[in-house]
Amino acid sequence: MKIAVNTIFLQKDKLEGYGYFVQEIFKRIAKKYAEHDFYFLFDREYDNQFIFSPNIHPVIIRPKARHALSFKYWYDVKLPLALRSIQPDIIIQPFGFCSLTTNIPQLLVVHDVAFLHYPKQIPAHHLLYYKFFTKSFLQKATRIATVSEFSKNDIIKKYPAVSHKIDLVYSAAKDFFIPLNTSFRHQIKIQYAEGNEYFLFVGGIHPRKNLMNVLKAFSLFKKWQRSNMKLLVAGRLAWQYSDIIEKLKTYKHKTDVILLGYVEEEELAKIMASAYGLVFASLFEGFGVPIIEAMQCGIPVITSSVSSMPEIAGDAALYADPLDYDAIAQKMMLLYKDEKLRNELVEKGFEQCKKFNWDITAQLMWDSIIAITKK
Numbered sequence: 001m002k003i004a005v006n007t008i009f010l011q012k013d014k015l016e017g018y019g020y021f022v023q024e025i026f027k028r029i030a031k032k033y034a035e036h037d038f039y040f041l042f043d044r045e046y047d048n049q050f051i052f053s054p055n056i057h058p059v060i061i062r063p064k065a066r067h068a069l070s071f072k073y074w075y076d077v078k079l080p081l082a083l084r085s086i087q088p089d090i091i092i093q094p095f096g097f098c099s100l101t102t103n104i105p106q107l108l109v110v111h112d113v114a115f116l117h118y119p120k121q122i123p124a125h126h127l128l129y130y131k132f133f134t135k136s137f138l139q140k141a142t143r144i145a146t147v148s149e150f151s152k153n154d155i156i157k158k159y160p161a162v163s164h165k166i167d168l169v170y171s172a173a174k175d176f177f178i179p180l181n182t183s184f185r186h187q188i189k190i191q192y193a194e195g196n197e198y199f200l201f202v203g204g205i206h207p208r209k210n211l212m213n214v215l216k217a218f219s220l221f222k223k224w225q226r227s228n229m230k231l232l233v234a235g236r237l238a239w240q241y242s243d244i245i246e247k248l249k250t251y252k253h254k255t256d257v258i259l260l261g262y263v264e265e266e267e268l269a270k271i272m273a274s275a276y277g278l279v280f281a282s283l284f285e286g287f288g289v290p291i292i293e294a295m296q297c298g299i300p301v302i303t304s305s306v307s308s309m310p311e312i313a314g315d316a317a318l319y320a321d322p323l324d325y326d327a328i329a330q331k332m333m334l335l336y337k338d339e340k341l342r343n344e345l346v347e348k349g350f351e352q353c354k355k356f357n358w359d360i361t362a363q364l365m366w367d368s369i370i371a372i373t374k375k
Helices: 018-032 068-086 126-138 151-156 160-165 184-195 213-226 243-248 265-273 289-296 309-313 325-337 337-354 358-373
Strands: 004-006 039-044 056-060 090-093 106-109 143-146 167-168 200-201 232-236 257-261 277-280 303-304 317-322
Touching: 004 068, 018 213, 018 317, 018 358, 056 126, 068 126, 090 151, 106 126, 106 265, 126 160, 126 317, 143 151, 143 160, 143 265, 143 358, 151 160, 151 309, 160 167, 167 358, 184 200, 184 232, 200 213, 200 265, 200 289, 213 232, 213 277, 213 325, 232 265, 265 289, 265 337, 277 289, 277 325, 289 303, 289 309, 289 337, 303 309, 303 325, 309 317, 317 325
Parallel strands: 004 039, 004 090, 039 056, 090 106, 106 143, 143 167, 200 232, 200 277, 232 257, 277 303, 303 317
Antiparallel strands: none
């Protein structure tokens, strides 16, 4: 069987959520099913680190697809033309878009439909593209995969006609998100937090990740508990970040907030495993991978009581309304003051994160692929 995989987000030194998802799943699938040929479709020069096995054949399809007009041209013109010479049996579209002009069966992965809930937090040209084409993408796809029961139900609620063809394919965390010994944790704290304990925020500086309310919560925490606690922010400057950067200049506790920018995943795992706790108070998530990463590291989690996050964290986290920074601050205080509770959350987290791993996810994806080929 010939399987084409859209891999435009596999970019060296720029891997984030979508890229990790594709890398971890198809690295496993390609190696396990060596009798099949996989055609990885890039929109620029690729790095050989993403050619995981001999049965993977890289194909470059230009131009780069990074804005609305280029999406349309790449998916509906250049992609079908390139596939004529390959003649794949199926195309995997992991990024929410698919081609409307090819008759090759497509497995479309839709992580969430956040644009329907928070339209103002998406660039205008992307929002128009999502609004105009998402329904067509869902109808065109032979099957659809999504990463949580929440997202599955959300898609069905908004687009009930596609309910019969949605599969659940959970996300997961890398194996190297593991606990560190006390000595190594101390070294990381010296390197990144002047030797102090720190809460960790993971995610791009983007309105949906809710950093502003986390900063307000941290300010209250510092007011209530005069400690040397730091707040580390690991994530790139994504969109509408200038307001936060400006406000940080006059932020009372700005010396206690450390912006790390984009952090390589293996380094992030060390920073995560050395944190006092993760504060992941996003407004909306289709899955919420940092929750599982923290649990694998033995780090307690404070997260949001909305969207998929309660499903993913189960009873192993503290919850707060992400719009209520006072509630977030209270959970930070509770975690800081109650060592017994903190230890209980860590133990529950170790059990909860066992429900999600890439081997299971890869098999679920393969099951969806096979379901298409049997039609």
